[in-house]
Amino acid sequence: MKELIKKIPIVRSIARVIYFTAVAPFKSFPGSRDYWKQRYRSGGTSGAGSYGRLAQFKAEIINGIVREKQITTVIEYGCGDGNQLGFSEYPLYIGFDVSQEAISRCQHQFANDKKKTFKLIDAYTNETAQLTISLDVIYHLTEDDVFNTYMKRLFDSSTELVIIYSSDTDKQSRVQAPHVKHRKFSKWVEENRPEWKLIRHIPNRYPYVDNEQEETFADFYLYAKA
Numbered sequence: 524m525k526e527l528i529k530k531i532p533i534v535r536s537i538a539r540v541i542y543f544t545a546v547a548p549f550k551s552f553p554g555s556r557d558y559w560k561q562r563y564r565s566g567g568t569s570g571a572g573s574y575g576r577l578a579q580f581k582a583e584i585i586n587g588i589v590r591e592k593q594i595t596t597v598i599e600y601g602c603g604d605g606n607q608l609g610f611s612e613y614p615l616y617i618g619f620d621v622s623q624e625a626i627s628r629c630q631h632q633f634a635n636d637k638k639k640t641f642k643l644i645d646a647y648t649n650e651t652a653q654l655t656i657s658l659d660v661i662y663h664l665t666e667d668d669v670f671n672t673y674m675k676r677l678f679d680s681s682t683e684l685v686i687i688y689s690s691d692t693d694k695q696s697r698v699q700a701p702h703v704k705h706r707k708f709s710k711w712v713e714e715n716r717p718e719w720k721l722i723r724h725i726p727n728r729y730p731y732v733d734n735e736q737e738e739t740f741a742d743f744y745l746y747a748k749a
């Protein structure tokens with residue numbers, strides 16, 4: 524069906540929204556948490572951003588920061604199906620997600636890796652790490668309260684660094700999938716966690732152009748405690 528959509532002679536962004544709203548197995552948008560639970564439960568993946576050259580690019584940047592900053596502990600909020608994690612080099616890692624299906628996939632994939640632990644976000648018990656990570660998550664947090672809770676935990680559970688890979692704008696596309704809401708998260712940080720400062724912005728190697736599957740509107744943002 525996706526291949527057919529690519530051939531439809533209309534703007535591909537409109538075709539993609541048609542797919543998500545009319546073809547995908549969700550009759551109406553159930554909210555960000557339930558959307559991802561249903562998506563993984565129905566056999567879906569974390570999306571194109573966790574595969575192919577985008578996954579490799581993300582791993583290259585993050586692994587470089589981990590080495591440069593001599594990071595030994597990492598927490599990721601939104602570990603997804605684990606494909607992105609397969610490219611990563613973390614000494615000790617905890618991955619949280621809202622979906623039990625996603626957690627189960629990761630546990631199966633990394634069953635022999637004792638350096639990695641996976642937990643439902645509802646089982647979070649004040650774990651901390653030198654580095655906390657958010658990859659392709661923030662612009663999927665469509666509810667304001669969910670966004671605020673997520674951001675507080677992302678920053679409050681880090682002792683040194685935070686890596687965010689996301690869009691950073693309040694501008695929404697004219698035609699946009701229902702599980703996407705862009706956020707000017709940098710403004711949230713300035714207003715709510717002013718002790719954290721942006722020390723590096725890394726533009727994406729494959730910026731978003733005409734809704735290509737292997738392009739993205741996300742960049743890297745590295746924050747450190749002042």
